Amino acid sequence: MLSATILSSLVVIAVALVLLQKSTLILSTHSLSELLLSSSWHPWKNEFGYYAFIVGTLWVTGLAMAISTVPSLLMSIYLAEYAPSKLRGIIKPMVDLLAGIPSVIYGLWALLLIVPLIRDQVAALAGVTTTGYTVLAGGIVLAVMVTPITISVSEEVIRAVPRPVREASMALGATRWQTVKHAVMRAAFPGIAAAVILGFGRAFGETMAVLMVVGNVPKVPVSVFDPAYPIPALIANNYGEMMSIPSYDSALMLAALLLLLVVLLFSILAAALLVGIKRRYVVG
Amino acid sequence: MLIVLGSLVSVLVVVLFRGAPALSVSMLTQTSTGGYYLGKEGGILNAIVGSAYLVSGATAIAVTISLPTALYLNEYASRSKLAGFARQSLDVLWSVPSIIYGVFGFTIMVYLGIGASLLGGIMALALLELPIMIRAMDEVMRMIPLKLRESSYALGATKFETALNVTARQALPGITMGVLLAVGRAIGDAASILFTAGYTDSIPRSLFGPVASLPLAVFFQLGTPFPEVQQRAYASGFILLVIVLSLSIASRLLTRRATSYVIK
Numbered sequence: 001m002l003s004a005t006i007l008s009s010l011v012v013i014a015v016a017l018v019l020l021q022k023s024t025l026i027l028s029t030h031s032l033s034e035l036l037l038s039s040s041w042h043p044w045k046n047e048f049g050y051y052a053f054i055v056g057t058l059w060v061t062g063l064a065m066a067i068s069t070v071p072s073l074l075m076s077i078y079l080a081e082y083a084p085s086k087l088r089g090i091i092k093p094m095v096d097l098l099a100g101i102p103s104v105i106y107g108l109w110a111l112l113l114i115v116p117l118i119r120d121q122v123a124a125l126a127g128v129t130t131t132g133y134t135v136l137a138g139g140i141v142l143a144v145m146v147t148p149i150t151i152s153v154s155e156e157v158i159r160a161v162p163r164p165v166r167e168a169s170m171a172l173g174a175t176r177w178q179t180v181k182h183a184v185m186r187a188a189f190p191g192i193a194a195a196v197i198l199g200f201g202r203a204f205g206e207t208m209a210v211l212m213v214v215g216n217v218p219k220v221p222v223s224v225f226d227p228a229y230p231i232p233a234l235i236a237n238n239y240g241e242m243m244s245i246p247s248y249d250s251a252l253m254l255a256a257l258l259l260l261l262v263v264l265l266f267s268i269l270a271a272a273l274l275v276g277i278k279r280r281y282v283v284g
Numbered sequence: 285m286l287i288v289l290g291s292l293v294s295v296l297v298v299v300l301f302r303g304a305p306a307l308s309v310s311m312l313t314q315t316s317t318g319g320y321y322l323g324k325e326g327g328i329l330n331a332i333v334g335s336a337y338l339v340s341g342a343t344a345i346a347v348t349i350s351l352p353t354a355l356y357l358n359e360y361a362s363r364s365k366l367a368g369f370a371r372q373s374l375d376v377l378w379s380v381p382s383i384i385y386g387v388f389g390f391t392i393m394v395y396l397g398i399g400a401s402l403l404g405g406i407m408a409l410a411l412l413e414l415p416i417m418i419r420a421m422d423e424v425m426r427m428i429p430l431k432l433r434e435s436s437y438a439l440g441a442t443k444f445e446t447a448l449n450v451t452a453r454q455a456l457p458g459i460t461m462g463v464l465l466a467v468g469r470a471i472g473d474a475a476s477i478l479f480t481a482g483y484t485d486s487i488p489r490s491l492f493g494p495v496a497s498l499p500l501a502v503f504f505q506l507g508t509p510f511p512e513v514q515q516r517a518y519a520s521g522f523i524l525l526v527i528v529l530s531l532s533i534a535s536r537l538l539t540r541r542a543t544s545y546v547i548k
Binding site for chain 1: 289291292294295296302350352353356357360370372375379380382385386388391411414415418468469472474478479502503517518524529536
């Protein structure tokens with residue numbers, strides 16, 4: 001039992017070490033600043049600049065968070081504070097169900113609905129022509145994928161705010177919304193931040209759904225109607241075929257390592273926030 | 285509120301309604317043949333069976349590792365530093381993107397000299413399932429009242445007997461739920477098996493041969509330029525979605541049922 005425990009808690013470290021070991025080759029021939037800030041990606045000429053991919057990832061993830069955060073917060077407030085328990089009993093399992101749907105299915109949905117919508121309607125409204133395979137499509141599909149996760153976590157955090165906090169505010173004559181806004185939200189804030197960060201981490205590393213709709217053109221996107229090429233898609237499209245060129249292989253490993261480090265950072269941050277909440281409320 | 289809910293529901297509706305008409309019996313009972321990706325005869329039996337092999341193998345491995353781990357965390361080391369570290373690192377592992385598992389798995393496989401194979405896919409998926417299972421089991425076992433354990437000790441049971449006969453028994457609904465949750469995640473995950481499991485048109489006969497899977501079937505069929513094949517991708521997506529949804533609903537029902545054996 002002890003060995004199983006040690007084994008499973010070391011997996012994360014093993015993954016990071018293997019990626020690090022494999023990416024030493026590229027790090028020894030290229031400087032880190034060159035890799036991160038150059039946007040020329042020509043593996044055949046031994047030029048590996050991640051800039052376009054990093055910016056692509058940030059665009060898609062940022063857009064997804066911008067779209068999903070406010071609606072999912074409102075939804076979780078409604079579920080936790082206002083919804084009658086019967087309605088909550090229906091919606092909550094449904095949200096959980098949606099959190100478990102495979103990403104390929106979300107990608108399929110976006111291909112059938114979002115890409116044509118952007119190509120035919122949204123682009124015309126904005127006065128541009130596009131194929132529909134854009135940052136916008138990637139952002140929307142990610143937003144929809146992240147929403148159930150954010151709702152689920154933040155709803156639980158809001159419900160965990162102790163009842164006396166609400167009662168004290170009500171007793172001072174605050175309306176329900178004032179109570180939610182000033183008392184409950186303040187108490188739940190770190191937890192909600194953690195929920196958003198967890199969603200961000202999920203969106204950042206999501207591969208298949210984005211890969212299917214985002215266009216995969218290795219250029220720095222300048223508007224939401226441009227195609228982009230996020231890091232996970234880069235790895236998925238090229239890895240495995242490129243084993244013959246050691247530096248290409250190593251460059252993709254470094255990309256994977258970057259992805260892993262960012263996600264680890266965010267998940268540790270979220271965990272720290274949640275631990276802070278527990279200390280404040282569970283003890284008292 | 286309605287917009288959020290509407291967009292979420294539209295995912296289900298669009299995939300189910302576009303997929304259902306494209307579904308046919310031959311898709312479920314035949315494997316893909318040479319001309320399949322050009323729009324000719326065939327089905328995706330290879331992918332369905334392949335997914336079943338992959339997920340059952342991965343689940344078997346993951347359960348053998350995670351059950352002892354969860355028991356250990358609760359029975360032997362519940363407040364120790366090791367337990368805190370293990371929980372923290374499993375939470376982090378949970379958030380690791382599945383493409384990373386794929387890359388990691390593939391690197392290890394190259395190291396060991398195996399190509400894309402059923403074995404590789406099983407390994408990658410087992411890694412993916414591990415944190416989900418352990419943390420789900422762990423959470424339930426933590427809820428078990430201390431008194432139950434103490435009564436078991438008072439009757440002269442050893443730690444091991446208590447872990448097996450009291451904790452594991454009492455946590456059974458949670459364990460089932462954790463396993464099914466992990467199975468649901470694993471069956472739909474494409475990124476981790478993209479390199480490790482490969483793809484093939486036949487049903488695998490050995491652990492070292494490549495294997496097809498449902499999520500990749502959806503992905504590859506969508507990638508072809510032929511409308512007939514894309515129709516089949518919708519149908520494959522439909523099958524995958526139905527499997528995932530029924531797993532999720534089954535886990536709810538099973539949990540409710542298993543709860544009746546639990547001492548409150």
